[in-house]
Amino acid sequence: ANVLVSGDLMVKLADFGLSIRGGTSTERTGSPLYTAPEVLIGREYDCGVDIWSFGCMLYELYYDRVPFMADVFEELCDKVCSQNVFFDLTIPEDMLTFIGNCFVRNPKKRPNAAKL
Numbered sequence: 001a002n003v004l005v006s007g008d009l010m011v012k013l014a015d016f017g018l019s020i021r022g023g024t025s026t027e028r029t030g031s032p033l034y035t036a037p038e039v040l041i042g043r044e045y046d047c048g049v050d051i052w053s054f055g056c057m058l059y060e061l062y063y064d065r066v067p068f069m070a071d072v073f074e075e076l077c078d079k080v081c082s083q084n085v086f087f088d089l090t091i092p093e094d095m096l097t098f099i100g101n102c103f104v105r106n107p108k109k110r111p112n113a114a115k116l
Contacts, residue, residue, distance in 0.1 A: 003057065032073060033056065033068065034053040034066070035052070036053065036080075036107070037052075037080050038107050040077045040080055040081065041077065041081060045107060048112065049107070051102050051110055051111065051113065051116065052102055055099050055101075055102020056102075058098075058102070059085065059099055062099070067085045067086070068080050081105070085100070085103050087100065098116065102116070
């Protein structure tokens with residue numbers, strides 16, 4: 001996710017031309033630390049991957065670290081595709097639920113923005 005902040009502190013999310021509208025893709029784009037499992041493993045994906053990336057961004061804003069970290073790409077893919085995101089007990093329950101819903105691995109079951 002590309003987050004822009006204006007001079008009057010208005011926050012905007014930007015994509016810089018990598019988005020897909022109403023279709024699907026299999027192209028690997030974006031920062032791997034914020035990338036949904038289906039993209040990392042080369043499966044077809046749609047705009048639902050943005051929900052995963054949004055969850056990564058919110059997680060990092062709360063914890064000051066990314067949800068998955070690895071030294072090599074293959075290890076990162078393995079973690080993103082198989083490990084649960086760690087939430088400690090300091091996070092409020094409503095925030096845990098909101099961010100946790102972004103990390104649904106099955107893209108068909110991952111909520112869209114309206115359902116979040």
